[in-house]
Amino acid sequence: MIIELGHYMLILAFALSLVQSVVPIWGAQIDDNRMMSVASPIAITQFLFVGLAFAALTHAYVTSDFSVQNVWENSHSTQPLLYKYTSVWGNHEGSMLLWVFILVIFGAMVGAFGRNLPPKLKANTLGVQGWITAAFLLFVLVTSNPFHRIADAPIEGRDLNPILQDVGLAIHPPLLYLGYVGFSISFAFSIAALLEGRIDAAWARWVRPWVLTAWGFLTLGISMGSYWAYYELGWGGYWFWDPVENASFMPWLCGTALLHSAIVMEKRGALKVWTILLSILTFSLSLLGTFLVRSGVLTSVHAFATDPGRGVFILILLVAFIGGGLSLFAWRASMLRQGGVFAPISREGSLVLNNLFLSAATAAVLVGTLYPLALEATTGAKISVGAPFFNLTFGPMMIPLLIAVPFGPLLAWKRGDLGAAMQRLWTALGIAILTVILVYGYVEGGPALAPLGIGIGVWLVIGSFAEIQLRSGFFKNSFSKAISRMFGMPKSVWGAALGHLGVGMTVIGIVVASSYQLEDISIMKVGDSRTIAGYTFTFEGMKESSEHNYSDVAGTFRVTEGDKLVTTLNPVKRVYNTRGMPTTETDIYTIWGVTQLYMSLGDKQDNGAMAVRIYYKPWVTFIWLGSLVMFFGACFSLADRRLRIGAPARKGRAKQAASTA
Known part of the structure; x- marks a missing residue:
């Protein structure tokens, strides 16, 4: 019933x-x-x-x-x-x-x-x-x-x-859907504004909290999915440029551009047409992700294998909403009034630059994701587009964008002074250059450009607080006055700083973990040892056990650094009774909250030995900690009363009361 x-x-x-x-x-x-x-x-x-x-x-x-x-x-x-x-x-x-x-x-x-x-x-x-x-x-x-x-x-x-059957599934899909589906509100606001033919700065302020909410949850959803793949699949990777991963990454990139474009529209009444278009495209990419996951056109650990009829239905919805939204946009966009004029060197200009690079990066990911599918559909040929393509296209577009990020908040609206902004970033630049020199001098191995990538991450981390330092008057005012001014700043300023800080942390984590990780894949018998990054892993034995719905084999590995016991790791190879499907349960030990020792078991050999993967991953947790910091930045911005829907009305009432008095 x-x-x-x-x-x-x-x-x-x-x-x-x-x-x-x-x-x-x-x-x-x-x-x-x-x-x-x-x-x-x-x-x-x-x-x-x-x-x-x-x-x-x-x-x-x-x-x-x-x-x-x-x-x-x-x-x-x-x-x-x-x-x-x-x-x-x-x-x-x-x-x-x-x-x-x-x-x-x-x-x-x-x-x-x-x-x-x-x-x-x-x-x-x-x-x-x-x-x-x-x-x-x-x-x-x-x-x-x-x-x-x-x-x-x-x-x-x-x-x-x-x-x-993992706790990550309790978190990852709901967070991802809150992001995916959350962009439907910004899409609805945009179509509503086109229907009415009226878009202004107040519209941008009303829509920004919804964009921030969706962007924040999508950030967490992607991050949680990345960490789930990292510890559950046993490959030691956190991002594979899988088409379904890309399907969630594209609306995040486009949503980031939308978030910054809405700021220009709110503050200066500019970029109206572009903001509306980004809103439509962001939700369109969310719908595209839904189609890719559920149409059966992809074979992925993330995808639901469904019958073609469902894929056709979703494709019809995709065409209806994307085609209808873009058609309405093409019809009504010419009726929208453009905003104020601004110089290329200005805060508006920096946000436009942000939009251009993010849009180009989104296009690169879109081409790399859809081209193999289109080629197979038209010619029957199957090709794979993986990390080399995305590293050569997406990566170079991100470098100038990341370098430009700290300048934006320091430039004035309408017309800025690039030299003055650079003067306020000398400290960040000096620390970044020093970091590059130290990494080149004291860290062995790794790609030649890795220290530069780390330097860009440090530049972002230090530069993210330049606006806060400027507004608070640190190093100019007394300490107590500077602290007082810091706490009196709008929460959106802190939100932007935390967002940029999180990006810098993630960049550092990606570059360091990718460039300096160490790996050992071998067959080990009980008593065998392997040494990696100064840590010795000794295989002490195996233990078989069973639960209600699975049985497993757990290895015991003693980890030492010299004569000092660091930890004991127990990776597991598990088989579920009903489906007879094996899974890998990794064991991970985190050092000082940033570096991880990672172990997973492979297949059992005829002689009783086990295939073992051992990874040393320096600073890898910064990848996901940076995502958390970005989410907290979104929360700080949402807590700013000026960004809530009621703010314009309150401001209007205050002005009316003042004029009456």
């Missing part, structure tokens, strides 16, 4: 989405406040209905109701409770329900917290959100129904894919 109720809730939500997609927009066209006012309650009610449907499916997984086909195919009664919960979105049907659930969450948030939005803009925005919701609810109901019953219920389920 609960399952049927969940299915019925989805049908009701679909019916409401049809109403939401028509009535508010029509009301905005004829200026009928009653019709426009239905948007918010419908959006909130949709959230309740889809939430009940999601809860019904979750209940079926937790109670192991194998009369539901989706539960039977992706769960098992012996699974730990955590993985019964994560199994809900560890499959195509359940993950699409999560996609729609997050979609209606964002719609309900606009309905509940967008009280200060102009009525027409709010009605049109929620109406466009209703189009998206209706389309994906129809997709779920027609092709991907998670509530389909089995006539003769099996006694036991087929179990979840073993590599997905």
Whole structure:
């Protein structure tokens, strides 16, 4: 009965989405406040209905109701409770329900917290959100129904894919979807603005919190997926330029450009057309990622292998929303007024430069991702585009962008002074150059350009706080006054500084870990030792054990540095009973919070020996710590009252009160 109720809730939500997609927009066209006012309650009610449907499916997984086909195919009664919960979105049907659930969450948030939005803009925005919701609810109901019953219920389920039975699955997909789907709001705002024909600085301020929210969650989602692949797959890598990885990376790059473009539009009323286009393209790339993962055109550890019919349905949605959005943009863009003029050397100019490089980088990743698919579809030839291509195209475009980042916040609006900005960055430049010299002088091995990459990372880290130093007057004012001025700064200033700091940390982590990591892959018997980076790994034995739904073999390795015991590592080779599928469970020891000793087991040999991978990865944690710092930067910016939707209205009321007095 609960399952049927969940299915019925989805049908009701679909019916409401049809109403939401028509009535508010029509009301905005004829200026009928009653019709426009239905948007918010419908959006909130949709959230309740889809939430009940999601809860019904979750209940079926937790109670192991194998009369539901989706539960039977992706769960098992012996699974730990955590993985019964994560199994809900560890499959195509359940993950699409999560996609729609997050979609209606964002719609309900606009309905509940967008009280200060102009009525027409709010009605049109929620109406466009209703189009998206209706389309994906129809997709779920027609092709991907998670509530389909089995006539003769099996006694036991087929179990979840073993590599997905990990705590990372409880975190990675929801965060990624919050980013993917979150950009639907900026898309809806843009289409609504095009429908109304009115876009101004207030629009940019209203849309920026939603862009920041989606960007922050997408940053965390990509980072968590990277770390999951790093420790779960046992290859010792954190990024493989896999097409599905690229599918999430492209909207992040485009969303980063959108975030900076919206700043120019808010502050100077410029780049209106470009900001709208970026908003449409960012969500379009999110839809493209959804298509790649679910169409069956890719074979990837990240992808859901689904039937071609679903891929065709998503392709139709892709063409409708991307083609419709770009067509509306082409029709209405000429009607938009352009903003103020600015010099090339200015803060606006630096943000335009940021946009150009990010857009070009996105295009490079897009070509590298889609070209093999297009070639295979047209000629049947199969090629692989991997790291060499992306390193030669994406990497060089990032270098000038990263060098330019610290200059932006130090340049004035409209017309800046590059020399004055450089004077404030002498310290950062000096420390970066000193770092390069020290790395060249004292670190052996590695690529010749690696120290320069580290220097660029240090330049970003030190330069990210140049604006804070300038505003606070450190080294000019007294210490107490400087501290007081620091705490009085707008939170968005701190947010930008933390965002740039996080990028610098990630750059340092990528360059150091990629350039100076050490690797030893060998066959080891009990008693054998291997030494890497001064650490000796001694194989002390193996232990077999079994749990409810798997059996495993764990190796015991004593790690010493000279005569000092550092730690004991226990990597595991695990086989799940139901599917008979092996997985690798790595063991990782972190040194001083930045460097990691990494071990994974391969296959057992006939003579009782084990294949063993040992990695020494210096500063590798900076890759993910930098992502966390970027997310905290987004949170700081969101905490700034000036960036919240209510800020313009409050400012307006304050000015009105002042003029009245």
